[in-house]
Amino acid sequence: MHPTITFLRTRGLAVSKRRTFARVLAAAAVALPVVLVAGTSEARTLDCLPVTDDWEYVEHDVAGYAVDVNNAGQIVGGLAQEPGSRRQAFVWQNGNLTRLPALTPQGEAAVRAIDDQGRVVGSDVYSYLTPEGVLWENGRARHLPGGLPNAIGKGVIAGNGVEKVGPPAYVLGKAMRWTGSAWTDLNVTRGSETIDANEAGQITGTHKIDTSAPHPTRQLAERAYVWSAGSVRELGTLGGGWSSAKAMNDLGHVIGHSGTATDHRAFPFLWTPSAGIKPLALDDIAFGAAADINDAGTIVGSYSCQGHSSSPSFPVVWTSPDALPLLLPAPSATLIDAVAINDNGLIAGSVWTASGPRLVTWRPKPAR
Template sequence: MASVLSPRSLLTVATTTVVALTTLAPVPAAASPRTYRVVDLGTLSGGDGAATAMNDRGDIVGWSTVASGARHAVRWRHGVITDLGVLPGDTDSEAVDVNEFGDVAITSFGPDYLTRAVLWRNGHLLDLGTLGGENSVAIGVNDRRQVLGTSEPAGDMPHRFLWRDGTFTDLGQQYFYEFTADFNNVGDVVGGWNVPPQDYPCTCVGGRLRDGVLTRIGSEAVGVNNRGQVVGAANGRAFRWQNGTLTDLGTLGGDWSRATAINDRGVVVGRSTTTTQWQPFLWRDGVMTDLTTRGVRETDVIEDINVHGQLVGARGNRPVLLR
C-alpha cells in the first residue's frame, strides 16, 4: 500500500538560499592524510568490475561480470566476494549502496530495458515493485532501512520515492534534466532540480529536499552525510554546505573542482583540475590534498569514503579498495 503525496503539496522551495560563501585557497599537500594502499577486490570470473559504495563496517558493494559477460551485483566482505544475483528472468544487476545492517540497494535489469529496484537482505532479493508503471531504479539505502529510488506511475514520467517495509512514499516528479543522487538517515534527499520558471533547457540548481521543502544549494548537490552536510559543485567549484553556509573547497591549482562524496566526519572526496588535468582529491579540515601524491592514480574513479577514510571505486576495469 502506497502513501502518495502530491508533488504540489509536498515540494516547497525555500525562500532563503545560501547566505555565506567562504573561499579557501589551495593548500599544500604536506598537510595531507595517509598514503593509500590499493587492494584489488577481485571479480566473479576474473573479468571486469567496480566498487560503488561501502559502509563503516567495511562491507563493499558494486558489480562484477560473470562468465557469460553479464554484470551481477556483488558484495565483498572480509575478502570474500558474493554474487547477489538478479531477479528471475532478468539478465544483469548492479549494487549501488549498502547500509550498516548489510542491506544492499540494487537495480536489476531485464529484457526490453525494463528495470526494477531491489533490496538484498539476509541472502534474499526483494523486488520493491513500482509506483504503477513498468520501471523502478534504486539509488540508495539508509540505516532506517529506507530505500531511495525513482519510478514512474502509470503513464507518467519518473517520481522520486522512499520505500520502507513495503510502503512507497512518493516524493514528487523528477522532471527532465533533474537527477537524484543521495540521501541520509534523516531522509534528506540531494540532487539536481529544475526550479521555476523551468526555462528550456533548464533552470537547474542543486538542492536538498527535507520534509517537502527544497533548499537550493549550489549548481548540483551529489552527496550528503548523516550530519546534514551536503557536497557538490557551485559555479564550477567543489563545495561543502552546512546550515546555510557554502564553503568553497578550492582546487588543485586549476579553475575547476567537484566534490562527489562525504563521510560522517565531514571528509570530502572529488576531482579537481590542476594546471594541466583532472585529478582526485581529498579535503579535510580546510586542507585539499592531491591524492596522486598519496598512492592514487589520476585515472582512478573514487565512488565512496567511509568514516575510517577508506575509499572504494575502480582502477581501470577492476574494483578497488584504497586503505
C-alpha cells in the same frame, strides 16, 4: 546516480558515488590483497598537489568496480564481465566476496548503495528499457516495482520514477521514497530526482525549478535540495543558475556541484545547515569533482590541474573545505577512481586497466 536512469561511466567532472558501468572484459576473482604505497615523490602528471601520507593504497584481486562502502567496511559494486555474460553485483568485505542474485535467472543485477545494516539497493537491468528496482537483504532480492532506488540509509530508500509529458514529449524525473510496501512521491517539483539518503532518514537530490525547460537546458534550471520529515529545503548556488547534489553524510551535510556567476565550470561545493553553501578549495585553473563525504567532513573525489575538464584527473581527498585537496597515493600512469568513504576513513575505488577494472581501497594509517 536521473530521469531516464541511464547507467554510464564518465571521467573528469561528472563523478558520482552511485554509478553502474558498461561492460568490461575481465573475469572475477578473489584473493589476498596486494598493498602498494606511493610516496610523495610519485605525483604522476599532476604536480600542483602533494600526495597525502595518511592513507595507504591497497589493490585487491577482485575484477570489478566499487560503487559504495558502509561503516562496517562492506563494499558494493559490479563484477567485470566476459563477452556474452550477464552483469553481476557483489558485496565485498575483508577478502570475502558475495554475489548478489538478480530478480530472474536472465536478469543483470546493478547496485547503487548500501546502508550500515548491510541492505543493498539497485536494479535488475535485464531489460534496459524497463529496469526494475531491487532491495537485497539477507542475501535475497526483493522487487520494488514502480521506481528505481538510488540510495538507502537505515532502511529509508530514496529513488526515482519517471513521468512522460508533452507535447513536445520528454521525460521528467519523480523523486520518491519507498515506505515499506510502495513508492511515495516526495512532492518535490516535477522533474526532480533523488541522489542520496543518510542514516537520519534525510534525502538529497536535485529538483527542477522550471519544469517547462526541455532536456538540453534542464541543468540551467535545477537546484540541489534536502528533504527531511516532509519538508524540502533548497540549497542555493555558488552564484550561478544551477546546482546539483552528489552525496550527503549523517549530519545532513551535502556535497555537489554548482555554476558560478563568472565561470561556466561546475565547482564542487559543501553545504551545511549552519553555514549554507560554500565552494571547496581549488587552484585558479583547476577542475575538481566531489564524490562522497563522511561524518568527519572528509571528502573524496577527483582533481585536475591542467585547465580543462577533459584533462587527466586523479583521486584526491579534501580534509577541510578551505584547504586544497591532497592526492591519494596510487601507482603512476593508471586511471583510478575514489568513489566512497566511510566514517572510519576507509575509501573505496577502482583502478582501470587494459584488462578491466579492479577493486582498490585506501586505508587510513594509524595516527603517528
